[in-house]
Amino acid sequence: MTIAAQQSMRMRLPAWLSAAAFVLFVAGPLVWALSTSLKTEVKAVAFPPVILPDPLTFQAYIDVFTHKTFAIELFNSVLYATGSVVVALLVGLPAGYAAARFHFRGKNFLMLTILATSMVPGVALLVPTYYLLDSLGLLNNEFVIIVISAARLAPQTVWFVQNFVATVPVEIDEAALVDGATRPQILVRLILPLIRPGIAAIAVLGMITTWNDYITVAVFAPDTLKRTLQVALVNQVFDAVGISWSYTMAFSIVASIPVVLIFLFAQKWFVAGLTAGTVKG
Amino acid sequence: MSAGFANAAAAWLRSRIRMRARNGGDRPWLWFAPVLFLLLLVTLYPTAFVVWMSLHKTQFFQLTAFVGFANYFDLLTSTTFRDISWNSILYVFGSIAFVLPVGLFAAIAFDALGKVGAGLRVMALLPWTLSMSVVGSIWLWMLNPTFGPATYIMKSLTIPTGLMLGDPRFALALVILATVWWSFPYVMVMMSAALQSVPVELYEAVDIDGGGVVAKFRYVTLPQILPMLGSTALTLAILYLTLVTLIIVMTGGGPLGTTTTWSFDIFRETVTAQNVAPAAAASVIVLIVNVILGAVYVRLTGRVSA
Numbered sequence: 001m002t003i004a005a006q007q008s009m010r011m012r013l014p015a016w017l018s019a020a021a022f023v024l025f026v027a028g029p030l031v032w033a034l035s036t037s038l039k040t041e042v043k044a045v046a047f048p049p050v051i052l053p054d055p056l057t058f059q060a061y062i063d064v065f066t067h068k069t070f071a072i073e074l075f076n077s078v079l080y081a082t083g084s085v086v087v088a089l090l091v092g093l094p095a096g097y098a099a100a101r102f103h104f105r106g107k108n109f110l111m112l113t114i115l116a117t118s119m120v121p122g123v124a125l126l127v128p129t130y131y132l133l134d135s136l137g138l139l140n141n142e143f144v145i146i147v148i149s150a151a152r153l154a155p156q157t158v159w160f161v162q163n164f165v166a167t168v169p170v171e172i173d174e175a176a177l178v179d180g181a182t183r184p185q186i187l188v189r190l191i192l193p194l195i196r197p198g199i200a201a202i203a204v205l206g207m208i209t210t211w212n213d214y215i216t217v218a219v220f221a222p223d224t225l226k227r228t229l230q231v232a233l234v235n236q237v238f239d240a241v242g243i244s245w246s247y248t249m250a251f252s253i254v255a256s257i258p259v260v261l262i263f264l265f266a267q268k269w270f271v272a273g274l275t276a277g278t279v280k281g
Numbered sequence: 282m283s284a285g286f287a288n289a290a291a292a293w294l295r296s297r298i299r300m301r302a303r304n305g306g307d308r309p310w311l312w313f314a315p316v317l318f319l320l321l322l323v324t325l326y327p328t329a330f331v332v333w334m335s336l337h338k339t340q341f342f343q344l345t346a347f348v349g350f351a352n353y354f355d356l357l358t359s360t361t362f363r364d365i366s367w368n369s370i371l372y373v374f375g376s377i378a379f380v381l382p383v384g385l386f387a388a389i390a391f392d393a394l395g396k397v398g399a400g401l402r403v404m405a406l407l408p409w410t411l412s413m414s415v416v417g418s419i420w421l422w423m424l425n426p427t428f429g430p431a432t433y434i435m436k437s438l439t440i441p442t443g444l445m446l447g448d449p450r451f452a453l454a455l456v457i458l459a460t461v462w463w464s465f466p467y468v469m470v471m472m473s474a475a476l477q478s479v480p481v482e483l484y485e486a487v488d489i490d491g492g493g494v495v496a497k498f499r500y501v502t503l504p505q506i507l508p509m510l511g512s513t514a515l516t517l518a519i520l521y522l523t524l525v526t527l528i529i530v531m532t533g534g535g536p537l538g539t540t541t542t543w544s545f546d547i548f549r550e551t552v553t554a555q556n557v558a559p560a561a562a563a564s565v566i567v568l569i570v571n572v573i574l575g576a577v578y579v580r581l582t583g584r585v586s587a
Binding site: 012110114116 | 404
C-alpha cells in the first residue's frame with residue numbers, strides 16, 4: 001500500500017464511523033416510527049420496546065385510509081398546496097419578469113417592499129389576521145387559506161423568477177419585440193418554456209411548504225371539513241388518553257409520503273433551491 | 282447609400298425597442314400590481330393593524346380604549362414575559378449551538394466519502410422534508426416516558442429520565458434535540474456547498490507548511506466557510522424564533538411553562554382569545570427582532586429575499 005493510500009485510509013475510517021453515527025441518528029426515529037406503524041395497537045406499547053413488529057400488520061394503515069374524515073383531509077391538503085403555488089406563480093411571474101427586464105424609477109422601492117414583507121413572520125400576524133377574518137366572517141374559508149399561503153410564498157417566488165429570467169439573454173426579448181410580440185406574449189410563449197426547470201423548483205418548494213404547514217389551517221380554518229392531514233395529526237396527539245401510537249405513526253407516515261416522494265424525485269432542485277444565492281457573489 | 286440608410290434605420294429601431302424594453306412600456310409598475318395587492322392584503326395591512334391593536338386595551342377581540350404604550354410597559358415589566366423571553370433565548374441559541382457543529386460535522390463526514398457519501402447525504406436530508414407536526418409526533422413517541430425507546434436506552438445506561446418531556450428539567454433540552462434532528466440537514470447542505478467552494482490549493486499550502494488536519498480546519502476551512510455559517514445561523518435563528526408547531530406537539534408550552542417561547546405564547550393567546558392586547562404587543566416585539574435579524578442577513582448575503 002502506498003503512503004498516500006494509507007493516509008487516505010486513516011482519514012476515511014473516522015469519516016466512515018461518523019457517517020454511520022449520522023445515519024443511525026437520522027434513521028433511528030424514522031425506523032421506530034415505521035416499526036410502530038406495523039404493529040398492533042397493543043404490541044406498540046410493549047416495554048421494553050421491540051424493533052421488529054410481531055405480528056406484522058397493516059391494520060393501522062387500513063384504519064387511517066378508511067377513517068371517515070381522511071379523504072376530505074387529504075383533499076384539503078392537496079387543494080391548499082397546489083392552490084397556493086398556482087396563486088403565488090400567477091402574481092410572482094409578472095413581477096419577477098419585470099424585476100429582471102425593466103428599469104424604471106421606483107423599482108427599488110417596490111422590490112424593497114416585497115423584501116420587507118418576507119421578513120414579517122407568520123406568527124406575528126396570527127392575532128390581527130384572526131381578528132380581521134373573524135369580523136369579516138371569513139374563518140374556515142378554503143380560498144382564504146390558499147391566499148394566505150400564497151402570500152407566504154410570493155416574495156420568494158418573485159425573487160426566484162427574477163433570477164431565472166436574468167439568465168435568459170435579453171436579446172431574445174428584443175428580437176421578439178422587433179417581430180411585434182407583446183410583453184405578455186414574450187413572457188408566456190418564450191421565457192416561460194425556457195425557465196421551466198426553475199419554475200418546477202419553485203413549485204416543489206412551495207408545495208412542500210404549504211403541505212407541511214400546520215398553524216395557518218389550525219388557527220384560521222379549524223373546522224373538521226376544512227382541516228388538513230397535518231391538523232388532523234396534531235389533534236390526535238392532543239388526545240393523550242385515546243391515542244393509538246400505531247395509528248398515529250401510520251398517519252404520520254401517510255401524511256409524509258407525498259413530500260418524501262416529491263423530495264426523492266426532485267432532490268436536485270430541492271438542494272439547489274436551498275442553496276440558491278445564499279452567499280454574496 | 283440605401284444600405285447605409287437601412288442600417289441606420291434598423292439601429293434606430295433597435296435602440297427605440299431597447300429603450301421601451303428597459304422602461305417596460307408606460308406603466309411598468311402594473312406588472313407588480315398583483316403581487317403588491319396580495320402582500321398588501323395579507324401581510325402589510327395586518328402588520329399595521331397589529332401595531333394599532335397593541336396600542337389598545339382589549340376585551341376578547343374587541344378594542345375598548347387607546348392606551349398608548351401601556352401594553353408594552355406591562356409586558357416588559359411582567360415576570361411571565363421575562364421567563365418567556367429567557368425560554369426563547371435559550372431555545373434559539375441552544376438549538377443553534379448544537380445544530381451548527383452537528384450539521385458542519387455531517388457535511389465534512391459525508392463529503393469525505395465520495396459517491397457513497399453523496400448517497401447517504403440524500404438520505405440524511407429526509408428529516409428536513411418532514412413537517413413539524415410529523416417530527417413532533419415521532420419524537421413525542423421516541424421520548425414517551427413509559428414506552429419510548431429513548432427512555433429505554435437511557436434507563437439501560439442508568440441515566441435518570443424523570444418524566445422526559447413532562448419534566449421541567451429536561452423538556453426544553455429534549456425539544457432542542459428534536460429541533461436539531463429536524464434542521465441539521467439544512468446546515469449540512471449549506472456547509473457542503475461552502476466546503477466544495479474552498480480552493481484545494483489552500484489545503485496544499487498547509488500540507489507544504491507541514492500542517493495537519495487541525496491546522497487545515499482552523500486556518501483554511503473555518504475562515505472560508507464563516508460567511509455561509511453566519512448566514513445559515515441567521516436563517517435558523519429566524520426560523521427558531523418564529524417556530525410554534527413543534528412546541529405545540531411536543532410539550533404544549535409546558536411543563537410549568539418551561540418551553541413557552543414568545544411565538545408559542547402568541548399562538549396560545551390567539552386561540553384562547555381572552556385578552557389579545559398583550560399578544561399583539563408580543564407580536565410586534567417578535568416582528569421587530571425578526572426584521573433586525575433579516576436586515577443583518579441581507580447585509581451579510583446581499584440576497585434580495587429571505
